[in-house]
Amino acid sequence: MDTRTLLVDAYTKFHDKAEARHGAFPGLTSFDILELVSQAKGTFGWMWGVGSEIQETINTANAWGTRLHLWGVWNGVMPELTSDDERWEVASHFIEPMAFFCMLQPSSLSERLVVASETALHQANLRVFPGELDSLDQDKLKPGAVLRKSDRRKQLDRLGSRWTSYTAFRDALAAMNGKDYQYETRNFRDLSAHSFAPRLHMGVIARAIRSMEPWAELVPQSDGTVVRVPHPTKTGVSYAMWDVPALDLQAMQTANLAEYRLARSAMDAFIELIGELCDRISNSP
Numbered sequence: 001m002d003t004r005t006l007l008v009d010a011y012t013k014f015h016d017k018a019e020a021r022h023g024a025f026p027g028l029t030s031f032d033i034l035e036l037v038s039q040a041k042g043t044f045g046w047m048w049g050v051g052s053e054i055q056e057t058i059n060t061a062n063a064w065g066t067r068l069h070l071w072g073v074w075n076g077v078m079p080e081l082t083s084d085d086e087r088w089e090v091a092s093h094f095i096e097p098m099a100f101f102c103m104l105q106p107s108s109l110s111e112r113l114v115v116a117s118e119t120a121l122h123q124a125n126l127r128v129f130p131g132e133l134d135s136l137d138q139d140k141l142k143p144g145a146v147l148r149k150s151d152r153r154k155q156l157d158r159l160g161s162r163w164t165s166y167t168a169f170r171d172a173l174a175a176m177n178g179k180d181y182q183y184e185t186r187n188f189r190d191l192s193a194h195s196f197a198p199r200l201h202m203g204v205i206a207r208a209i210r211s212m213e214p215w216a217e218l219v220p221q222s223d224g225t226v227v228r229v230p231h232p233t234k235t236g237v238s239y240a241m242w243d244v245p246a247l248d249l250q251a252m253q254t255a256n257l258a259e260y261r262l263a264r265s266a267m268d269a270f271i272e273l274i275g276e277l278c279d280r281i282s283n284s285p
Helices: 003-020 033-038 042-078 086-126 149-160 166-175 179-184 188-194 247-284
Strands: 205-220 224-246
Touching: 003 086, 033 042, 033 247, 042 086, 042 247, 086 149, 086 166, 086 247, 149 247, 166 247, 179 247, 188 224, 224 247
Parallel strands: none
Antiparallel strands: 205 224
16 A cells, blocks of 8 residues: 555544544543733733643643544554554554654643743732842843752742642642653653754663663682672672664553543643632732
């Protein structure tokens, strides 16, 4: 089968299966909160930037949910293809780009939520609490430097400490992008950004991982044998020969869907927090 016919046939199968999987759509986040944000008479920083940051956070969360659902539909098409060549062609055209996007979102969205909530909380605090200083921890950094993730979360806890809805948001946010997901995906996000991530679907990456290890000496024994004993001070270069196998598309979609459900909970808690901020701003003198 030529490539054009293969892709058209696969896309037809995709649309047939999409109809059948309509009920499996994982849901989206509503934009209704933006009306409350626009009505709240906050600081200049609130009026100029908070609504836009919230809107873009919802946009990216919904883009993740939509692509995640399409990824699941395409996974249903793959078993009906008759050869590895056909599966590779369809995966490279239709699945890998959206799968790659989805795999990065647990980390990306959680950090985006931190930034958006930090902005909203800080601007609400300036508007609601008399004497609040327009000061954040990053103000003390050198130009171009950014707060460490742990420091930013500590600051967020401080900014949210006077708001009833903050604790639920903090807990939902902390549940995202946990160690279990990083383990299941073999740290795909970090390796994609900084090294070599496993391939999706098929393909093996061969690597020689270099490290410095204790020097091993061969120590003669009384029975004529020798034993390898690490030297107490000397070290030497060691190479570990690795084959990095590909990640299974179905397993990764399942793991990513579980993360998306955690993200939906975090988005709901975020919307609840923003609603509380809007209410206090609107009722402040």
